[in-house]
Amino acid sequence: xxxxxxxxxxxxxxxxxxxxxxxxxxxxxxxxxxxxxxxxxxxxxxxxxxxxxxxxxxxxxxxxxxxxxxxxxxxxxxxxxxxxxxxxxxxxxxxxxxxxxxxxxxxxxxxxxxxxxxxxxxxxxxxxxxxxxxxxxxxxxxxxxxxxxxxxxxx
Numbered sequence: 001x002x003x004x005x006x007x008x009x010x011x012x013x014x015x016x017x018x019x020x021x022x023x024x025x026x027x028x029x030x031x032x033x034x035x036x037x038x039x040x041x042x043x044x045x046x047x048x049x050x051x052x053x054x055x056x057x058x059x060x061x062x063x064x065x066x067x068x069x070x071x072x073x074x075x076x077x078x079x080x081x082x083x084x085x086x087x088x089x090x091x092x093x094x095x096x097x098x099x100x101x102x103x104x105x106x107x108x109x110x111x112x113x114x115x116x117x118x119x120x121x122x123x124x125x126x127x128x129x130x131x132x133x134x135x136x137x138x139x140x141x142x143x144x145x146x147x148x149x150x151x152x153x154x155x
Contacts, residue, residue, distance in 0.1 A: 044068035044084050049122040050151035061110045063102035065095065067128055068121030081124045083132065095135040119147045
């Protein structure tokens with residue numbers, strides 16, 4: 001009668017799950033940091049014109065106005081060029097209100113650096129762009145940038 005028992009050979013030790021919550025939270029944190037949230041669903045056709053001198057735009061002080069014909073999924077709104085601001089079609093008269101709301105929502109030190117970016121389809125009517133710019137002038141939103149694509153130098 002011995003006090004020592006022989007170990008059974010072939011038994012697998014139990015898998016430790018102590019570090020499992022750490023791994024899950026690490027993955028959760030990674031995906032929270034790495035995921036980019038899309039701001040707007042583009043409802044208008046937006047084929048941008050080419051330009052040879054472009055500059056990167058800071059999005060923290062910018063509001064985007066899209067103009068162009070409704071895209072394939074939104075043909076029920078007609079075939080004429082429309083204005084889109086924040087996932088909604090708006091009329092020219094609503095541009096002032098939307099831009100003013102966007103400016104007021106900014107921090108106070110960024111309000112004087114506020115920029116309106118126009119993403120206009122290259123086939124859009126220039127009269128629509130002129131109407132938008134007139135509305136922006138009336139609320140003193142004079143910093144306007146046109147968003148374009150980079151022109152290929154080989155063309």
